């Protein structure tokens with residue numbers, strides 16, 4: 001595809017705005033900060049335990065998926081606050097359902113993390129005591 005100079009400028013601008021959004025969420029959202037910190041720990045742990053390529057694919061899905069959902073959740077919270085600054089049952093439902101989506105995905109990441117890491121940790125523990 002032949003990209004004109006103006007299109008290239010637009011592409012980089014959109015990239016810059018998306019990056020600004022991620023940085024803003026990192027600075028203001030405790031949950032986003034938590035997930036970024038947890039991701040760094042999981043990556044270091046995965047390197048230490050020398051997980052397989054197949055396992056890395058699942059870890060990537062977990063890390064990128066949960067951070068993506070957390071960013072969408074933060075965006076929904078802002079839209080709700082803008083549309084309904086005062087209490088409204090639909091505002092509560094929207095926020096709680098968005099938070100529920102993050103929770104459901106997080107539960108999946110805990111299950112995948114347990115399947116990948118628990119047997120390796122058990123082996124590591126056995127090699128230390130036996």
Ligand SMILES: Nc1ncnc2c1ncn2[C@@H]1O[C@H](COP(=O)(O)OP(=O)(O)OP(=O)(O)O)[C@@H](O)[C@H]1O
Pocket residue numbers: 077080081084085086087088089091092093095096
């Ligand atoms: N405008 C609103 N109308 C009705 N319920 C709301 C509204 N804003 C927030 N709530 C509800 O109040 C509870 C606490 O919301 P709160 O604003 O403390 O957190 P949040 O906006 O969901 O997330 P954060 O803690 O990141 O700001 C949640 O159940 C949320 O759905």
